[in-house]
Amino acid sequence: SQQGEEDPQALSIQEGENATMNCSYKTSINNLQWYRQNSGRGLVHLILIRSNEREKHSGRLRVTLDTSKKSSSLLITASRAADTASYFCATDFSGNTPLVFGKGTRLSVIA
Amino acid sequence: GAGVSQTPSNKVTEKGKYVELRCDPISGHTALYWYRQSLGQGPEFLIYFQGTGAADDSGLPNDRFFAVRPEGSVSTLKIQRTERGDSAVYLCASSVSGLPGELFFGEGSRLTVL
Numbered sequence: 059s060q061q062g063e064e065d066p067q068a069l070s071i072q073e074g075e076n077a078t079m080n081c082s083y084k085t086s087i088n089n090l091q092w093y094r095q096n097s098g099r100g101l102v103h104l105i106l107i108r109s110n111e112r113e114k115h116s117g118r119l120r121v122t123l124d125t126s127k128k129s130s131s132l133l134i135t136a137s138r139a140a141d142t143a144s145y146f147c148a149t150d151f152s153g154n155t156p157l158v159f160g161k162g163t164r165l166s167v168i169a
Numbered sequence: 170g171a172g173v174s175q176t177p178s179n180k181v182t183e184k185g186k187y188v189e190l191r192c193d194p195i196s197g198h199t200a201l202y203w204y205r206q207s208l209g210q211g212p213e214f215l216i217y218f219q220g221t222g223a224a225d226d227s228g229l230p231n232d233r234f235f236a237v238r239p240e241g242s243v244s245t246l247k248i249q250r251t252e253r254g255d256s257a258v259y260l261c262a263s264s265v266s267g268l269p270g271e272l273f274f275g276e277g278s279r280l281t282v283l
Contacts, residue, residue, distance in 0.1 A: 062211075091271070100173070100260060100274035101212065146211050156202065156225055157272065159211035 062147040062160030070166040077134040079163040081147030082127075088150050090123055091157065092132050095144045104132075104145075139169040171195075173275035175261050181281045182251055190246045190278045194263030200224075201244050202272060203236055204260040212260055218244060251282045 065080045081090070089108050093101040107114045107123045107130065114121045120133040134141055144164050148157040174193040182188055194201050200219050204212035214228040218238045226236075233251075238244040248255055258279050262272040 093272075093274075100276045101262075101272070102274070103271040106271060148211075156214045156217050156228070158214065159204075161209070161211045 062149055062158065064145070064147060064160045064163040066163060067161070068164045068166070070168065071137055073137060073139055073167055073169050075137055077137050077141070077165055077167070079132045079145050079165070081130045081132070081160055083130075083147075083149050083160075084128065085151060086125070086128075088152050088155075090121075090130050091148045092119075092121060092130075093146045093148060093159075095146065095162070097143075101146065134165075137165075137167045139167050141165060141167045173261055173263055173273055175259075175275035175278050177278055178276065179279045179281075181283065183283050184251060184253060186251050186282075188248045188251055188280060190248075190259050190261075190280070192244045192246070192261030192275060194242065194244070194261070195273055198263035198265055198273070199241070200264045200266065201238060202262040202264075203244070203246050204262065206258045206260055206277070215246070215259075248280075251280075253282050256280055256282045 062081045062083045071077050091106045092104040094104055095101045105116050105121050107121050118135045123130045144162040146159050146162045148159045150157050176191045202217045203215040206212045216226040216236050217224050221238055221241045233249045236246045258277040260277045262274045264270050264272050
C-alpha cells in the first residue's frame with residue numbers, strides 16, 4: 059500500500075520558474091523524506107524533515123511540513139532543465155517501520 | 170564500491186522460471202532494503218534486513234518471494250515460479266544503521282516475465 063499521495067501527478071514549467079509539489083499522508087508520521095528519480099535510474103535522497111520540524115532548506119530546495127494537515131510541500135526555486143525528474147515523498151510511522159513511498163510527481167522543466 | 174550495485178540490470182525470463190537478483194550495498198551499511206517499482210508507481214516495500222536477519226518481511230507478496238543476506242553484506246532476492254505480474258524494477262537500497270535514515274538506492278534490476 060502507498061501512504062503518501064503527491065499532487066500534482068505531473069507538472070510542466072519553464073526554466074527559471076519555481077516548482078511546488080505537495081504530499082499528503084494518512085496517518086501520523088515519524089519522519090518525511092523527499093527523493094528524486096531520473097528516468098530509468100535509482101532514487102536519490104533530497105531531504106529529511108522530522109515530525110517536530112516545520113521547514114527545512116537545502117540549496118534551491120525548501121520543504122515544509124504541516125502535521126495538523128498531514129501534508130508536506132517541496133519547493134524547487136529557479137528550476138533548471140536538469141531538475142526534470144520524478145519526485146517522491148516517503149514517510150515512516152515510527153523508528154521501526156520502513157519507508158512508504160507515494161506515487162510521485164513527474165516534473166518537466168522546459169529550457 | 171562507491172554505491173549500491175545491482176545485478177543483473179535487465180533480466181528477461183519465461184513464466185514459471187526461477188530468478189535471482191543480487192544487491193551489493195555500500196560498504197559498512199548495516200541495513201539493506203528491497204523495493205519493487207511498477208511503471209508510473211512509487212517504490213513498494215518488500216523486505217528489510219538489519220545485518221543478516223530479516224527485520225521486516227511484511228511486504229513480500231507471497232511465498233514465491235524470498236530474500237537472504239547470509240553474511241550481512243550482499244543480498245539475493247529469489248523469485249520462484251515467476252508470473253507475468255512479477256514484471257517490475259526491483260530496487261535495492263542500503264543505509265548506515267537502519268530506520269529511519271536516508272536510503273541509498275541502486276539503479277535497479279528490471280525484470281520482464283514473458
